[in-house]
Amino acid sequence: MIQDKANTPAAARFGWSDLFEAWGGLAALIGLAAFCALFPATREHFLNPENIRNIIHQNAFIGIIAVGMTFVIISGGIDLSVGSMAALIGGLSILAMNQVIGLTESPVGVYPPIKYLIGANVSEGLGVVCACAVAPPIGVALGLLNGVLITKGRIAPFIVTLGGFAGYRSIILAIADGGEVRSGSFSLFEAVSSPRHGIPLPAFEFGERTLELYITWPIIVFLLIAIVGQVALSHTRFGRYVIAVGSNETAARYSAINIDRVRMVAYALIGLCTGVAAVLLASRLNSVGASNTGNLFELDAIAAVVIGGTRMSGGRGRIWGTVCGVLILGIIDNMLLLAEVSAYWQGLVKAGVILLAVLLQRSRPA
Amino acid sequence: MREPILTIADLTRDYPAVRAVDRLSLTINRGEVHGIIGENGAGKSTLMKMLSGLERPTAGSITFAGQPLHLRSASDAMRVGIAMIHQELNLIGELSVADNIFLGRERTTLGLVDRGAAETAALKLLNQLGSNISPRTRVSRLSIADQQLVEIAKALSCEARLLIMDEPTAVLSERETLALFRVMNQLRLQGVTIIYVSHLLPEVRRLCDRITVLRDGRFVKTVEPREASESDLAQLMVGRDLGDLYPARSPHGAEKVLEARNVFVDGFVRGAGLDLHRGEIVGLAGLVGSGRTEFAEAIAGLRRRRGGSVSVKGAPVRLRRPIDAVRCGIAYLSEDRKTRGLHLDLNVVENTTLANLRAYGRYLLDRGALRRSAQSHAQRLGTRCGRLSQRVSSLSGGNQQKVALAKWLDTRPEVLLLDEPTRGVDIGAKQEIYQLIHNLAAEGRAILMISSEMPELIGLCHRILVMRQGRIVGALAGERATEGDIMHLAAGVREARVA
Numbered sequence: 001m002i003q004d005k006a007n008t009p010a011a012a013r014f015g016w017s018d019l020f021e022a023w024g025g026l027a028a029l030i031g032l033a034a035f036c037a038l039f040p041a042t043r044e045h046f047l048n049p050e051n052i053r054n055i056i057h058q059n060a061f062i063g064i065i066a067v068g069m070t071f072v073i074i075s076g077g078i079d080l081s082v083g084s085m086a087a088l089i090g091g092l093s094i095l096a097m098n099q100v101i102g103l104t105e106s107p108v109g110v111y112p113p114i115k116y117l118i119g120a121n122v123s124e125g126l127g128v129v130c131a132c133a134v135a136p137p138i139g140v141a142l143g144l145l146n147g148v149l150i151t152k153g154r155i156a157p158f159i160v161t162l163g164g165f166a167g168y169r170s171i172i173l174a175i176a177d178g179g180e181v182r183s184g185s186f187s188l189f190e191a192v193s194s195p196r197h198g199i200p201l202p203a204f205e206f207g208e209r210t211l212e213l214y215i216t217w218p219i220i221v222f223l224l225i226a227i228v229g230q231v232a233l234s235h236t237r238f239g240r241y242v243i244a245v246g247s248n249e250t251a252a253r254y255s256a257i258n259i260d261r262v263r264m265v266a267y268a269l270i271g272l273c274t275g276v277a278a279v280l281l282a283s284r285l286n287s288v289g290a291s292n293t294g295n296l297f298e299l300d301a302i303a304a305v306v307i308g309g310t311r312m313s314g315g316r317g318r319i320w321g322t323v324c325g326v327l328i329l330g331i332i333d334n335m336l337l338l339a340e341v342s343a344y345w346q347g348l349v350k351a352g353v354i355l356l357a358v359l360l361q362r363s364r365p366a
Numbered sequence: 367m368r369e370p371i372l373t374i375a376d377l378t379r380d381y382p383a384v385r386a387v388d389r390l391s392l393t394i395n396r397g398e399v400h401g402i403i404g405e406n407g408a409g410k411s412t413l414m415k416m417l418s419g420l421e422r423p424t425a426g427s428i429t430f431a432g433q434p435l436h437l438r439s440a441s442d443a444m445r446v447g448i449a450m451i452h453q454e455l456n457l458i459g460e461l462s463v464a465d466n467i468f469l470g471r472e473r474t475t476l477g478l479v480d481r482g483a484a485e486t487a488a489l490k491l492l493n494q495l496g497s498n499i500s501p502r503t504r505v506s507r508l509s510i511a512d513q514q515l516v517e518i519a520k521a522l523s524c525e526a527r528l529l530i531m532d533e534p535t536a537v538l539s540e541r542e543t544l545a546l547f548r549v550m551n552q553l554r555l556q557g558v559t560i561i562y563v564s565h566l567l568p569e570v571r572r573l574c575d576r577i578t579v580l581r582d583g584r585f586v587k588t589v590e591p592r593e594a595s596e597s598d599l600a601q602l603m604v605g606r607d608l609g610d611l612y613p614a615r616s617p618h619g620a621e622k623v624l625e626a627r628n629v630f631v632d633g634f635v636r637g638a639g640l641d642l643h644r645g646e647i648v649g650l651a652g653l654v655g656s657g658r659t660e661f662a663e664a665i666a667g668l669r670r671r672r673g674g675s676v677s678v679k680g681a682p683v684r685l686r687r688p689i690d691a692v693r694c695g696i697a698y699l700s701e702d703r704k705t706r707g708l709h710l711d712l713n714v715v716e717n718t719t720l721a722n723l724r725a726y727g728r729y730l731l732d733r734g735a736l737r738r739s740a741q742s743h744a745q746r747l748g749t750r751c752g753r754l755s756q757r758v759s760s761l762s763g764g765n766q767q768k769v770a771l772a773k774w775l776d777t778r779p780e781v782l783l784l785d786e787p788t789r790g791v792d793i794g795a796k797q798e799i800y801q802l803i804h805n806l807a808a809e810g811r812a813i814l815m816i817s818s819e820m821p822e823l824i825g826l827c828h829r830i831l832v833m834r835q836g837r838i839v840g841a842l843a844g845e846r847a848t849e850g851d852i853m854h855l856a857a858g859v860r861e862a863r864v865a
Contacts, residue, residue, distance in 0.1 A: 235730045237723040244720055247709045254668065254698070254706045255721045255773065256688035315711060 025308045025324035028357055032331050041339040049206060051334065053213055057195055059330035060218035061086075061284070063323065064277040066301040067222075067229040068270030070322045073305050074233070075266040076246040076314030077157040081146060081164025082274045083297035088168040089138050089275050090282035090293055091181040097131035098184040124188045131189065135279035136272050142168070143271020147264035165298065169290075176290035183286045192283035193218050218280045225273060230319040242266055246314025303350065304329055307357040328353060371396040371559050372417075372528060377426035379412050379583075382762065386412040388583040389426065394528075399550060399560045401574035403567070405603055405818065409583035410563050414530050417561070418450035419443035431527065449521030450530040455513050459506030464488040466505050467520045491519040495549050511542035518549065522558075529553065530561045535569060547573055566653075567596040567857055579603055600853040611797055612825030613804040615844065619644035622680065623812040624696070624781045626665055629674035634660035636836035639674070642781060642812035647803060649823035649844065650816045651852045652833035658816050659701055661833065662783045666698030667691040678781070692721060697779035699770060701786035701816070703763075707770040710759035714751050715740040717758050717769050722776045743772035748798055764795025771802070782806060785816045800826055820849040832856050 036046040045051055065082050072079050101123055142164070149160045175181065183189050191197045198214035205211075233239040241262045244252040252259050282288050306312060307328055308321025332349055372394040379387040387409045394400045404410050415421040417428065419437035428435040430446060437443050443450070457466050464484045465472075473480045473487070488501035497515050505513060514534060521529055531550075535543045550560055550573065564570050570577055571591040579586040579602040586602050594602070624642040629635055634657040642648055652658045663669040665676055667685035675682055678694045685691050691698070700706035708717055718740040719726060726732050726739075740754050749768040751761055758769050767787065774782065784803065788796045803826060807813050817823050823830050827844040832855035840855040 231730070235733070237727075237731060240716065240720065240723055240731070243712070243716075244709055247711055248705065250706050251709050252720075253688065254700050256667075256692045257720070258687065258689065315709075 025318075025321040025328075025357070025361070028307070028353075028360070029324040029328050029331075032328055032335075032353075036331060036335050036338075039335075039339070042335050045338050046334070050211060050213060051338075053215070053219075054195065055330040055334050056219050056222075056327070057216050058333075059326050060216075060222035061277045061281050062297055062300045062304065062329075063222045063326040064218075064225050064273050064280075065270070065297060066304040066322045066326050067225050067319055068273030069301040070229065070305050070308070070310055070317055070319055071233070071242055071266045072157075072270050073302070073310050073312065074246045074314055074317040075242045075263055076249065077150065077263060077266065078161065078302070079146065079164075079267065079270050080158065080161040080298045081142075081168055082270065082301060083294035084165050084168035084172070085139070085142055085271070085274045086278040086281055086294035086297055087288055087290065088172040089135050089142070089278035090288040091172045091175055091290065092138055093131040093135040093279045094181045094183050094189075094282050094288055095175070096134045097127040097189065100127040100130045101184045124185050127185060128189050128192065131282070132192070132279050136275040139271040139273070139275020139278065140268050141271070143268040143274070144264060146271070147267030150267065151260040151263050161298075172288070173290045176288070178290060180290060181282075181288045183282070185286065189283045190286045193280045218284075221276060221280065225276070226319055226323050233317075233319055238262070238265065243315060243317075247316070300329060303354050307354055309357075309361045325357075328357070368395040368397070370394065371431055373429040374413075375427050375429070377413070377416065377428065378424045379409075379416060379421060380424045386583050387416070387423075390580070390583070390585050392578055392585060392588070394559060394561065395576075396559055397554060397557050398575040399554055399562055399573055401570040401577040402561060402563045402580060403570055403577060403599060403603060404580035405820070408580040408603070410580055411532070412583070413580070414450060414532055414561070414563060417443070417528075418448060418530055444524050444526070447525055447527035448530070449524065449526035449528070451514065451517045451521065451532065451534060453532045453534075455510075455517055457505045457513055457516060460504065462502050462504055463492075463499055463508070463516050463519075464501035466516055467491065467501075467523050469520075471524070487523070488519065491522055492516075494522070495519060496552065509542070511538050511545065514538075514546065515549065518553075522553075526558065528559045528561065530563070532563045534562075535564065535566065543569070567599050567853075571596060571599070596857075597850055597854075600850050600857075603853070612800055612822070615647075615826075615828060616645070616804070616808050618646035618807065618828055619810070623678065624665070624814075625677040625680075626661075627675050629661060629664050629676070630672035631657070631660045631664045631669050631836075632672055634836055635664060637674070638833065638836065638838050640814070640831060640838065642814060644810050644812055645807050646829070647807045647813045647815060647827045647844075649827035649830035650814055650833060651818075651820060651823055651830055651856055652816075653856050654818070656833045656856065657836040658833045659785055661836075662698055662785055662814065662816060665691070666696055666783060668698065692777050692779075695778070695780035696783065697721075697774035697777055697781070698783040699774055699785055699787060701789060703766055703770055703790070708758050708766060708773075711757055713757050714744065714749070714754045714761075714769055718743055718772045718776055721773050722778075725776075739776060740772070743775060744768075747772055747775075747802060762795075763790040764798075767791050767795065767799065771799075775806075779811065781812045781814070783814045783816070786818065787815065788817070788819065788822060796822075820852050823847075823852070824849065834858055 036042045065086070069079060069082070146160055146164055149155055150157050193216065195216055196214060198216040198220065201213045201215065203210055203212045233242070241257050244255065244257060245259050245262050249259055281293060304325035305322050307325035308318065310317025310321060329350065332353060333346060336346055336349060370393045374390060374392040377387055377390045378385065390413065402410055412421060416423050419440045419442045430448065435446065458469065467488045468484050473483045485501040492499055492501065492515070495515055495518060497512070499508065499512050499515065505516060508516065534546060538546060553560060562570065562574055574591060576588055576590055577599065578588045579599065581603060621644040622641055623644050627639040628637050629639060630637060638657065638661050640648065650658050660669055664671045665685070667688045667690045676685060677683065678696070683694050704710060715736050719736045723731065726735050737754060744751065744754065747768040749765050749772065751765060758766055761769065787803065788799055791799065800822065803813060803815065815823065815827060824844065824847050830842045830844055830847050830852065831838050832840045832852055834856055842851055
């Protein structure tokens with residue numbers, strides 16, 4: 001009977017493609033890591049805990065943004081403005097910090113020389129706290145701006161965020177006069193993203209050396225945001241609404257979901273993530289280069305999301321997949337570096353991995 | 367007797383849930399205008415799709431101009447001389463009239479499109495149809511009637527010998543309709559055969575040489591207009607007895623749960639109103655395009671209301687968003703299950719609970735509770751699904767409809783607006799849905815049931831309202847109404863006889 005054939009449950013037709021669709025990201029990550037651990041050119045250094053820690057640390061910045069990107073893409077949107085936004089917010093947070101340090105240092109003028117009352121370290125500390133405090137709200141505001149233009153202005157997400165991509169970059173270039181925004185902090189700000197700060201692991205022997213590793217703040221923030229993100233996606237009303245809107249906007253509207261609000265919150269969320277990543281990024285180099293900070297972050301973040309098995313047209317996705325995607329991209333860079341392959345080849349290898357990951361995880365046509 | 371151009375023998379088309387066309391045999395003569403009428407779901411569209419190459423028959427044969435016909439695509443059909451004018455026109459708005467007429471068959475000179483030749487040829491075709499549209503006009507600037515003419519010109523340009531028109535007048539004004547009929551008469555004189563699908567009985571009788579009635583995918587009768595009155599045709603379209611398909615009516619309460627007055631929706635509803643009482647099932651009949659869906663959607667907060675008022679249990683309510691209606695206890699089940707009613711690639715649990723997620727936890731959703739809730743709804747409605755984590759796209763039409771219903775029952779509504787609740791559902795599931803509607807009413811809910819299937823309205827409803835052109839044109843008592851009464855009101859044959 002025709003009817004029965006059409007109604008066979010999917011489970012009855014189990015195949016490799018189902019398995020890959022569900023676990024492809026993780027499988028690729030494990031496969032790639034195993035390859036690096038065995039391949040002669042990379043074997044020696046790859047498995048060094050410090051190397052692995054560094055991979056995660058260096059990619060945490062993109063990773064934080066990619067978590068936000070996962071929500072936006074699942075909701076059926078895209079955000080191309082995150083790289084420029086990160087540069088702008090990083091620059092603004094440094095300016096805010098310098099303002100605080102400058103004010104407290106000013107020996108004359110309206111403000112009392114607080115520095116001499118509270119000590120130089122304290123004034124620098126206040127500045128760093130200020131930088132960390134202003135970045136996330138600026139991110140939320142910029143994200144909301146994108147969201148409002150997309151939902152109320154009815155402009156395609158691609159166009160709106162392409163505007164942000166050009167616009168935010170232009171603002172920070174103007175502010176920095178094409179150069180960089182330098183931090184006025186001597187050492188405290190750098191400590192936020194330094195590999196030598198964070199939560200210390202107990203010292204242990206590796207080979208002939210004793211390693212004293214820190215789980216750095218960017219790693220901790222990345223993991224926290226990823227966990228919160230996964231919980232928000234699969235265990236909250238908002239997460240369900242994001243999936244519903246991305247899967248079928250009309251049906252979501254007919255289910256009495258306020259689709260504009262859902263989409264706006266998704267953009268505010270990626271703004272928040274970008275703000276957090278921006279201040280970490282600024283502290284990493286203790287400055288923001290107006291023309292290069294955050295360059296191509298949007299593409300790396302999108303690549304990580306796609307490698308993680310999130311559907312580009314929305315409606316389906318997972319945060320842990322994105323985390324795998326971020327790590328896969330990081331391992332590729334690391335692998336090529338260790339194998340002493342020219343950095344120019346990185347793009348091609350990445351391209352191959354992205355296509356392969358999507359090929360393996362594509363769902364069968366319904 | 368004239369020579370036949372198209373002979374259909376024992377044609378059958380099965381879909382997963384239904385047999386849309388059932389051993390249909392039919393002969394169409396060269397140069398006639400042949401009307402095909404039937405209720406929604408009688409198999410008209412499926413038949414037309416098979417004739418124009420969009421669907422393939424499951425069994426049976428079609429002979430066209432003496433040759434057996436095996437169409438694989440619409441372009442196959444065009445090659446043998448069969449063209450279909452769809453209700454939604456297939457033109458590209460940004461291209462000119464001439465470009466559209468010769469789309470895919472551009473005349474070229476040295477590899478370049480020869481605009482001049484195309485425009486001359488287009489002009490000739492349009493003149494032949496008595497139209498003075500310029501071939502250079504952009505199609506998006508034309509009226510719907512003129513666009514239809516362009517479609518017809520396009521069909522003639524590939525020398526169509528059989529033209530299939532699917533409810534062409536549904537979108538036309540009176541004057542445009544008359545103009546179209548003139549064109550069709552002219553085509554008939556030129557030897558073109560026309561199959562004319564419609565459910566507007568007066569114009570079918572006026573225009574067609576012969577009329578074939580379909581019902582439930584089967585051939586009922588072919589008649590000539592002078593042999594059958596409109597009432598006879600209506601009788602042929604609906605005549606059947608499904609008496610015990612419906613549960614017995616139980617008496618309803620006196621309390622007015624929903625009151626809508628003078629509702630206006632731009633372009634669709636012009637001052638419609640209704641009352642629903644506790645425990646009452648009210649039917650809303652009307653042809654496609656009568657504004658019944660838009661009326662219900664306005665009450666559900668899905669469409670902007672231009673005027674009028676809605677009260678729930680005597681208190682006026684503002685319905686600006688869908689969520690406002692849900693909070694007032696109003697639930698609307700869409701007629702379009704696949705794109706509006708359900709998220710096909712989400713699973714049974716996700717769909718069932720989507721409209722009422724607030725009830726499952728302040729911050730974090732209680733996934734166990736979501737599951738239990740979906741389970742209990744599935745049990746009550748008799749939804750047959752292997753696992754609750756199954757995507758609803760893999761369920762049959764009837765089971766999908768039960769999930770869509772469960773989504774709204776989960777919001778604990780007092781008023782249910784059900785738009786075509788049994789569309790695309792097999793007869794067994796239909797009967798279960800009727801029983802469910804009956805039970806929901808018996809529990810004290812007020813129900814508005816919109817349907818194109820008159821027997822189910824007559825079998826189930828306490829009252830039946832008929833809508834035409836955005837207005838309620840009549841109310842009939844459920845147990846006394848006949849399909850003829852409804853059809854007359856809906857098609858505007860006779861003035862309202864208020865019960």
